Amino acid sequence: MTTERVIEAVGVRKNYKGGTDGAGLNGFDLEVTAGTVTGLLGPNGAGKTTALRILSTLLELDSGTATIAGYDVRRQGAEVRRRIGLVGQYAAVDEILTGRQNLVMFGRLNHLKNARSRADELLERFSLTEAAEQAVSKYSGGMRRRLDLAASLIVAPRVLFVDEPTTGLDPAGRLEVWSAVRQLVDGGTTVLLTTQYLEEADQLANRISMLKAGKVVAEGTPDELKTQLGSDWLEIVLADPADVRRVVVLAGLVADGGIRVVDVRVSVPVKDRTKALVVMANSLHEAKIEPEDITLRRPTLDEVFLHLTGAAA
Structure with missing residues (x-):
């Protein structure tokens, strides 16, 4: 297994004025090896979502450094965005369009010449081919989440950020999403996810970083942490x-x-x-x-x- 560090954060700090706009970071450190799943765990307000927003260039850090595939998130944001995908807490697909139309639309927005063939490839990869011509409004929660993951991979990002991937899903939907995430990693994608579900991190993550008050208080494999x-x-x-x-x-x-x-x-x-x-x-x-x-x-x-x-x- 490669030991290349594709995500690195050192001493990252983010303070919100008044402390009311979100959970900040207070010396956040992180290392993620290529081709793995790393889980960010912590109680509400620990700073998990803030960390993802900074690493994906949606939020500017106050101090410290963070790089994705060697590119600085503050100084080289455009290069970072070319190499990442982001799946938010809620599915970002259009419910009126069909599954295939959603993926083709995302492909065209990303200026793909082969948007249709890429959509077909992803529909098959996420076991959505049979539902490809159905409106997304008829999809189950698990199917929508898989379609959301497929849309985030339309340009084959090297790193995928996933924020609370199975919030609100029933057990069957969670299993569908877990299987999809495993497929991504098998295909070489590096995944950084936040989750409220400890079982989810145990099932998916190669390594876990636990946050408290904006900084990592423990990290390791699930077995190392249990030990x-x-x-x-x-x-x-x-x-x-x-x-x-x-x-x-x-x-x-x-x-x-x-x-x-x-x-x-x-x-x-x-x-x-x-x-x-x-x-x-x-x-x-x-x-x-x-x-x-x-x-x-x-x-x-x-x-x-x-x-x-x-x-x-």
């Missing part, structure tokens, strides 16, 4: 609430930290996952306690997010 929380967890779900106290005592034999209890669920941090499972299962059997479920799990990205950003659960 920062330490222990694996042994989850025991009980049929009888009266067994909870006894199970907490038994769990003390394997616990590597504080035990959590929520209703009939006992969560136990453990260091040696296999040994802990065997010991706990034997202890429950000897105590004649029959759990409804007993499983091992890694820390979730949700837990990492809450821990690192201090966001409210």
Whole structure:
């Protein structure tokens, strides 16, 4: 895999006068390797959308530096725009036109001589050929979002910025968009996305940068971030609430930290996952306690997010 850095930001700052126009940046740093997906996560007001707007030349930074494919976003905006695509939070396609007409229109606006053939290529790539002659108003949410992604690729950008790609979509629509994003990366596009959905970042991102108050407070692969929380967890779900106290005592034999209890669920941090499972299962059997479920799990990205950003659960 290439290690070329296609997006770089160092010490980027953006302050809004009065603090009412948006979430600013306070020393934002970012490195994105070509051909990967990087997720920007953070609570509302952390500065995710501001970062995307600056990197896509829609907003001027106050200080610091940012480059896309080696071009400075402040001094060489035209060169940056030739190499990027942007998908906003809401689909930017025309609902009256058909899917094909939308893509042909975007192609002509970008002065493509082969606008029709490029539209056909993208319709096939995003599995929209059968719906190509339907008005977009008849598309599902997932189909509209895929069409929006296709429109952003009409000139084959090297870098694609995607802001909240699946907001408001049902689970089926989210899966459609995830598949489309994976196809983009397989084709060599570099994707930087913001998302509110931790599962989405876990599924799509090669690396994640977590923002708090306008700066990155943690970064790494999803697994690296989860590892920062330490222990694996042994989850025991009980049929009888009266067994909870006894199970907490038994769990003390394997616990590597504080035990959590929520209703009939006992969560136990453990260091040696296999040994802990065997010991706990034997202890429950000897105590004649029959759990409804007993499983091992890694820390979730949700837990990492809450821990690192201090966001409210």
